[in-house]
Amino acid sequence: MIEHTSIRESSPTIDYGMVDHPGPVSWSDAARRDMAAIFARYPDKRSATLPILWLAVREFGWISPQVEKIAAEILGRPLNEIHIVVTFYTMYPRRPMGQHHIQICRNVSCWLAGAADLSRYLQQRLGIGPGETTADGKFSFSEVECLCYCECAPAMRLDNRYVGNLTKTSIDQLIGEK
Amino acid sequence: MLKLVTKNVGIENSHTLSVARSHGAYSRLEAAFAMTPEALTAEVIKSNLRGLGGAGFPAGRKWSFLPKDSPKPRYLVVNGDEGEPGTCKDKIIMIHDPHLLIEGIIITCWAIQSHKAFIYIRGEYDLPVEHVEQAIVEAKAAGILGETVMGHDFALDIVVHRGAGAYICGEETALLESLEGKRGWPRLKPPFPAVEGYMRCPTVVNNVETLSYVPYVVEMGAQPFADLGSERNGGLRMYSISGRVNRPGVYELPMGTPLREMIYDHAQGVTGGRALKAVIPGGSSAPILTPDEIDVPMDFDSLAKRGTMLGSAGVIVFDETVSMVEALKVIIRFYAHESCGQCTPCREGTAWLEKIVERILDLGGRPGDVDNMLRISRNIMGNTICPFGDGAALPVVSCVTKFRPEFEAWVRRGQPVTTLPVREAHIGEPVAAV
């Protein structure tokens, strides 16, 4: 196998949109136990890549260059392969996220139900745009493609649950509760 | 009205084993194990059960393509990556009736002689993941999964694999790549997954809804199941109806139910009693229909004959107040965002289409832009590795062709109008004579 060096080491001036953890990172004992269970589910180690990255998000909050490195070690894969995977998918955060993540759908059924207006309203209320986090670290906001909750459009994903039939009032309420 | 896969929706705790069992879960297993795998496959072929993930390939025929003599393990991969805009059905089964899905998986694994199944569920689907995982744990504890399946000498393990946000991973070969721990880049076919799928082993990929109908094929028998639907399109299916209708929702209806009936009876008509302007019949990748085209049976073959497709049966309704130029922008933005980037016509084409429709809306449209959109779309079609490219181009072609005057009006609005002072329009350029 070809030896891969870190892409970041070889081109330190490029900003990959990743934020590193301030201190060193290492897997907790609980994570190591879960890892063993994950590996046992697949016929090979590489197939465990997505679940191991999910575990890393749970452990460390976001995938940083350091986290990529320890994930690559655990998976026995070259670092750049891990980087390619992490950056291909939209759900692995690459920088610290707010306490709550609001993902509002902008696709066609939600758009027909007024999602663009709601999104603007939400951005004004939070004072941030898509991909940003409020200064107090409470909310991160994204516009996403179809959540497949179109029957309850306009819809959003708030942290790990779906909320549909949104109105400005229900948005106020949801944010107020947090 | 007869319901099958949505029968248990609304029953309290329908996702738990005890409740599911009291409503029939796993009651079809004995009958299935009593059949040989070949007989079972033949039965599913006869039932006309089609693949409900989008392509509509006959389910039993796909199973019969697995090589008979391969020494490699065989896999069943369940596609629960639901992502097609306008489609919101698979999650309903996974949330409300995960044991029905598991029963379908067991029967299918017996038919294809597979001992390991993966359920690939989209990353945003926390509740479906939770319910399916719980159901697997319960089924294992009850001896329904594991070294033996309800006392039968047949081992089966089911693993839930969570996606991480990428529409393209719903395409079966991209899904397999993703399952193998890579980015979701579709593979060139052939080889088809049946021959070289997960880990280059023979693999059947089926949609969640497809597999959930399998227990009912066994229960009812192939012919009665087939008779529920239309010619060559057996049974029922779940239609997601959204957009400008009074009662959006997911409706389980016979294959071949007329589109007009869906919009005006089941979904109770267009919002505010307004006139219908357009309908997407099968998820945003399906070419759009105009109001004079809605007297069509909603099944794979009838829609294909009309130049569109049933796809994932995501029906999206547009009323007379919607600007089709703006609607197309929302649709094409999605494809530009989700193209995996592997093929140049798809990657560049979707990006250009987005750019052009945006500039038309920003009143910067240029005289050739409408034709340009058609040319770019036709350049994508048939020139890509996976059907995503066609799925992006076809809606553009149909929308631009059927609503061309609307597009041209936008372009005209953005052009210097002759009544403007001509000198101003030509500032910086030598004007010979005015």
Ligand SMILES: Cc1cc2nc3c(=O)[nH]c(=O)nc-3n(C[C@H](O)[C@H](O)[C@H](O)COP(=O)(O)O)c2cc1C
């Ligand atoms: C771009 C693209 C996206 C797709 N997304 C999905 C999806 O989200 N869910 C699904 O079941 N099938 C999806 N499909 C269809 C699958 O490739 C495949 O045909 C299907 O999972 C096979 O199962 P079936 O025969 O039971 O329908 C998609 C296809 C394409 C080209």
Ligand code: SF4
């Ligand atoms: S058609 Fe588009 S999505 Fe499909 S492989 Fe090519 S670039 Fe990727």
Ligand code: FES
């Ligand atoms: S379009 Fe918003 S959930 Fe489908």
